[in-house]
Amino acid sequence: MADAPTHHHAPMSEQDQLDALYRQAKAEGGKVTVYMGGDAPGQWDSLATAFRQQFPDVKLNLVTDLSKYHDARIDNQLATEGLVADAAILQTAQDFDRWKKQGNLLRYKPVGWDKVFANAKDKDGYYTGVFYGAFSYVVNSKQLPANPGDFKGTDLLKPAYKNKLVLTYPNDDDAVLFGYKQLVDKYGWNYLAQLVEQNPKLIRGVPGSAAGVASGDYLASIAVGGDARPNGTQVFSDTERFNSWAQRGAIFKDAPHKAGAKLFMSWLGSRTVQKNAIATWTWCVREDVSPPTGLKPLASYKNTDPTAFAKFMSDRASVERFRSQVELYFGQVKGSDPGDPTDTLGRSPGAF
Template identity: 85%
Template sequence: MKFSQKYKLGAAVATGVVLAAVATTAIAQTPRSAQSDRTDRTAAASEQDQLAALHRAAKAEGGKVTVYMGGDAPGQWDSLAKAFTQQFPDMKLNLVTDLSKYHDARIDNQLATGKLVADAAILQTTQDFDRWKKHGDLLKYRPVGWDKVFTNAKDKDGYYTGVFYGAFSYLVNTKQLPAKAGDFKGTDLLKPEFKNKLILTYPNDDDAVLFGYQQIVDEYGWDYLAELAAQNPKLIRGVPGSAAGVASGDYLASIAVGGDARPNGTQVFSDTERFNSWAQRGAIFKEAPHQAGAKLFMSWLNSQTVQKNAIATWTWSVRKDVAPPAGLKSLASYRNTDPKAFARFMSDRDAVERFRSQVELYFGQVKGADPGDPDNTLGRTPGAF
């Protein structure tokens, strides 16, 4: 299956490729003293020394690593893989992208059959990391810069660490934004001008999107979903398609997805309504075939240099010593989001499934190919060397 240019644009917008150019200049948004600059340079140099040592160990191990990464489109994280191999050209990285809910099944099957291929996983399914930790499947490893990672973005015992903060909220075509973007509310989408002009990612297909709808139902009740469905929205699988549809102007808005958070971009963070923010967790498996390679990758990803250059970030960095992208306040200053709330939602699987089943009554069963693996070619053990 070939993807249109519009879909590819959406993938970039939704995953921080577009934001990379913004966040690379974000440091300039926060004035610092000369002493602070020197401290940062010293810290970065120290981290590079640690990475060099990890690189030597990974080379001695064979110079290979396989990472399963959650995403909505093939090639979504190619820029990440390219940046890693540019810094470590003698390393062979298999970075496999698919929906997190399929990657976790692969990993569980590989663990059950004793044929583990994934050395590390970076997924949206937060509950899996707690379960894998409990079952003794994860390696206790604190990557480079772990002490600089926000407490809400890491396991206190060091079994998993966040690599970026995701954020799902409203997307609105910039020409339709109110005078103050923060004034936007979900009830605005029920106005006549949005009839037939909404593009929505199936909430019953993606748990991060689903949690956004949970917050909306908590705010407005179930009748809101009935009125929203009456607006005749276009329903699709995957976040990138919604982001692309709004960015192009073909549609005016979407709900509970990620997009372009730059000034004058499409992503809107309401001043009053809650939005979903969470730390995307990453971990190494205890039985990883390339444990040293996985340590190098995870430490590189969490290093200050990579986080500053927005190679790893979607919206906010998980590190305290990296400024937010231009146009965004620090995540902690948004009083209407809780980075821990999504993990709590995900941990109660019975409640998630009950809510999903009810939401499906309003939007119907999910239709369409897996956006992460549209040709169904990845199989059970993708990324094996």
């Protein structure tokens, strides 16, 4: 008797998987609300526009604010059984471990999950990184040594930088704070005392620091990132550690629009979007997408550990002790929320 024929079905392409998710999202009602960490209104508008162009029948509310305010909103929505956020993409790494432990997250592996680096995803599939952030120095290009990697933090104590530093309050942003933790670990607390003697301009939000260097008004900033052209560039010192981390994203188990959230998270993690919308400015979390021009693969930098920031964030008592000491040097944070400067978002932004 002849063997029965074996049928081998080719795996669905990422686009076919997205098309199927799109149909499910439309059947669900065609809506999704995503909270994204950021410190400027409209910071992620280009992503929202690209999503709407590809999936015009799904209404997306993409709400940007500081992660430390978004997580409070989500916790309050969970506590009051009024969840608005279907998904969250935040810098506050510790929240995702806590939400996972509390049973608040949906176990979901987005399209392309198998291609995501292990250090950028939860092995059980409850959260997945969407890009690698990296904070270091942003410096006026004319101030750099012949080999930019020779630049180091003590260079900022030179007379040329007096009144010419623009710094994001480290006690306002934990990713910035961790950069200062690495500096204090290397140079000691006296480094911060000397830095303050340079009379830096202190502001809220990372984009403003990069913009200050970009304009030429300031010569450098610490533990930040962003586009500093035409006058500045981001620098990774060869002799100091810098902070890199996977920005985590997850869908909530009780999300009102689970299919819409699955579509958004899978779209964002797809190879096409990672290549065309993420790899243009930072490292992708996918192993099959090359880093931006001018950057080596993140794993080749021996002075950064993409898992270190999450470990730092997980010990909240230590974070708060360090923050309180840093505040002795830089003072209390002043200024409006850069992510919501008009104070209009409230407790449940993005509701349909």
